[in-house]
Amino acid sequence: MLYQLFETQRALLSPFSEFAAASAKLYSHPLSPFAHTPMAQRLSAGLDLAHRLAKDYEKPQFDIKTVEVDGVDVAVQELVALEKPFCRLLRFKRYTDDQAVLAKMKDQPTVLVVAPLSGHHSTLLRDTVRQLLKDHKVYITDWTDARMVPLEVGPFHLDDYIFYVQDFIRLIGGADCHVISVCQPTVPVLAAISLMASNGEPTPRSMTMMGGPIDARKSPTAVNNLAMNRSFSWFENNVIYRVPTNFPGAGRAVYPGFLQHTGFVAMNPDRHLSSHYDYFLDLVRGDDEGAEAHRRFYDEYNAVLDMPAEYYLDTIKTVFQDFALVNGTWEVEGQFVRPQDIKTTALLTVEGELDDISGAGQTRAAHDLCSGVAKEHQVHYDAVGAGHYGIFSGRRWRDNVYPQVRDFIAKYEAAPLKKTAKAPVKVAAKPAAPARKRRA
Numbered sequence: 001m002l003y004q005l006f007e008t009q010r011a012l013l014s015p016f017s018e019f020a021a022a023s024a025k026l027y028s029h030p031l032s033p034f035a036h037t038p039m040a041q042r043l044s045a046g047l048d049l050a051h052r053l054a055k056d057y058e059k060p061q062f063d064i065k066t067v068e069v070d071g072v073d074v075a076v077q078e079l080v081a082l083e084k085p086f087c088r089l090l091r092f093k094r095y096t097d098d099q100a101v102l103a104k105m106k107d108q109p110t111v112l113v114v115a116p117l118s119g120h121h122s123t124l125l126r127d128t129v130r131q132l133l134k135d136h137k138v139y140i141t142d143w144t145d146a147r148m149v150p151l152e153v154g155p156f157h158l159d160d161y162i163f164y165v166q167d168f169i170r171l172i173g174g175a176d177c178h179v180i181s182v183c184q185p186t187v188p189v190l191a192a193i194s195l196m197a198s199n200g201e202p203t204p205r206s207m208t209m210m211g212g213p214i215d216a217r218k219s220p221t222a223v224n225n226l227a228m229n230r231s232f233s234w235f236e237n238n239v240i241y242r243v244p245t246n247f248p249g250a251g252r253a254v255y256p257g258f259l260q261h262t263g264f265v266a267m268n269p270d271r272h273l274s275s276h277y278d279y280f281l282d283l284v285r286g287d288d289e290g291a292e293a294h295r296r297f298y299d300e301y302n303a304v305l306d307m308p309a310e311y312y313l314d315t316i317k318t319v320f321q322d323f324a325l326v327n328g329t330w331e332v333e334g335q336f337v338r339p340q341d342i343k344t345t346a347l348l349t350v351e352g353e354l355d356d357i358s359g360a361g362q363t364r365a366a367h368d369l370c371s372g373v374a375k376e377h378q379v380h381y382d383a384v385g386a387g388h389y390g391i392f393s394g395r396r397w398r399d400n401v402y403p404q405v406r407d408f409i410a411k412y413e414a415a416p417l418k419k420t421a422k423a424p425v426k427v428a429a430k431p432a433a434p435a436r437k438r439r440a
Contacts, residue, residue: 018051111136189207211355220359
């Protein structure tokens with residue numbers, strides 16, 4: 001019922017939002033007589049702010065058209081390399097007529113960026129992709145809003161996320177690629193590579209894990225505490241709703257995006273209130289640059305997606321309540337997840353000093369789990385002064401974190417780790433339950 005009420009409210013506010021936008025222009029356009037009345041700027045700013053507070057935010061675009069490689073601007077085309085019901089694998093293909101740059105680009109490493117399926121769209125990693133494109137061939141997972149996936153497609157579990165990642169790794173090169181996971185996907189990506197290693201499959205040359213809850217017991221944040229201190233049934237009964245009839249996924253059980261957005265804002269309400277007031281003042285002062293920066297941020301921040309209920313609940317139980325990965329009790333279709341079986345994939349972990357979503361030590365815990373990787377091939381980097389978003393977006397990402405990631409990938413692109421022992425035998429402690437049908 002809550003989802004239906006939200007949709008009703010959204011429909012009712014839509015005309016008001018458009019009216020506010022038109023009225024704001026009426027009081028700001030230089031050719032409008034109303035723009036020259038007293039208080040016109042404040043009226044226009046207030047109406048513009050009302051429009052943005054009431055409007056519906058659609059999925060943003062990556063909008064990466066060019067990138068600089070070796071001082072040359074090269075064209076970038078966004079392609080769909082593989083499409084599955086719950087995710088598209090996007091490739092950012094670069095083009096240039098400069099033969100020297102073209103030859104260099106062909107020899108650059110291939111990177112798979114696994115974006116979070118945790119409320120925001122993969123475009124949140126736009127800055128990550130743009131920077132990586134300077135020195136790499138880049139693919140990224142673009143997760144589908146669950147309300148757009150028809151019910152007959154079936155459910156999507158955490159295990160299915162793992163299988164998707166494995167399929168993407170196999171498609172783009174297996175042992176010839178590098179994987180970067182940001183936030184939530186660090187756990188399923190580590191599981192995916194662990195299972196590939198246990199089964200003797202080629203694994204990526206390197207894996208970079210940034211700000212993720214590998215071991216959520218370390219330095220728990222408000223996000224961790226909510227997941228750990230509430231019962232599993234509380235999440236089932238309080239955050240899971242059915243998609244209304246006006247979407248292709250009508251009837252599908254989801255964790256709605258609008259609830260997730262409410263949670264995001266509730267974490268720092270004062271900061272958001274201050275940001276909106278600053279936006280109002282920028283409009284009054286005519287500071288177009290400051291106002292546009294606000295719009296860019298909130299166009300991304302306010303655009304959210306629904307998560308499949310099965311996937312969300314699996315994550316709560318496996319990652320934040322059972323701590324199955326670090327306890328060695330996680331089974332995927334009857335096979336234990338064994339990070340210690342990874343031998344030929346170098347490991348880099350990155351944490352932000354001021355991260356209030358994934359606490360200090362949570363990502364670094366991957367090093368103890370990946371005991372099969374020699375210590376000299378394991379690196380940890382603490383991003384001083386960086387919050388959660390700062391480790392993959394913004395100035396600290398570009399100036400501090402990215403050079404570490406770039407050099408780490410380059411090192412193992414030039415000298416990949418070699419297999420020194422027979423692949424571990426597949427381990428299953430007990431007969432597996434009948435396997436779910438994997439999502440195609």
